[in-house]
Amino acid sequence: VTAGGSKPILRRARAADWPDVHELLDQADALHARLAPDYFHAGARPEAEWRRLLSDDAACALIAESPRPGGGAAAPGVVIGVVAGRIYETPPDPTMVARRRCHVDTLVVDATHRRRGTGRALLDEIGAWARARGAAELLLTTWAGNAEADGFYDRLGYRTLSTVRTRKL
Numbered sequence: 001v002t003a004g005g006s007k008p009i010l011r012r013a014r015a016a017d018w019p020d021v022h023e024l025l026d027q028a029d030a031l032h033a034r035l036a037p038d039y040f041h042a043g044a045r046p047e048a049e050w051r052r053l054l055s056d057d058a059a060c061a062l063i064a065e066s067p068r069p070g071g072g073a074a075a076p077g078v079v080i081g082v083v084a085g086r087i088y089e090t091p092p093d094p095t096m097v098a099r100r101r102c103h104v105d106t107l108v109v110d111a112t113h114r115r116r117g118t119g120r121a122l123l124d125e126i127g128a129w130a131r132a133r134g135a136a137e138l139l140l141t142t143w144a145g146n147a148e149a150d151g152f153y154d155r156l157g158y159r160t161l162s163t164v165r166t167r168k169l
């Protein structure tokens, strides 16, 4: 079985995944810095943020691994994707429908491993985690110009809930 042809293995993230996760986040950060340079710059992600996420009971971070080519069953896999999300309750606002939701704020699949079902598998898995905690839906933000994400979320049946408009002063 090659890394390219096999299904990813999903597991909960660990603190020791940080170097691999950092590389994946760099890919997303570089993309966002390109799409929205007034909002993002690539680079400085602190490890403390990762540790905080892992210790947050309302949050979930999952890793996708592909079996290491040539490695045996016991060989550690290659980290190829990460998803992270957090459960949020509706703020106490009488005009809002009270509903528990899961916000996915991170999803990255390594550029050399895309279009093989890993992103879908990661969202399915965090969706199952969120559903088990009473969440009614997953939601996430995409930035204008992210054609890859738009194609992906369209394919997975995510609809656009709102748009944010801006104008320079």
Ligand SMILES: CC(C)(COP(=O)(O)OP(=O)(O)OC[C@H]1O[C@@H](n2cnc3c(N)ncnc32)[C@H](O)[C@@H]1OP(=O)(O)O)[C@@H](O)C(=O)NCCC(=O)NCCS
Residues within 6 Å of the ligand: 027, 028, 031, 106, 107, 108, 109, 110, 113, 114, 115, 116, 117, 118, 119, 120, 121, 141, 142, 146, 147, 148, 149, 150, 151, 152, 153, 155, 156
């Ligand atoms: C968006 C992203 C996570 C998708 O991951 P992926 O592992 O390539 O996606 P999958 O292979 O699971 O694709 C699931 C479905 O979406 C489709 N899809 C994926 N990328 C697509 C694209 N660029 N255009 C059209 N459809 C696409 C796939 O064909 C697949 O459809 P199928 O199941 O019917 O074959 C990945 O491109 C990525 O990490 N991008 C950079 C970071 C980013 O933009 N993250 C999300 C926004 S914050």
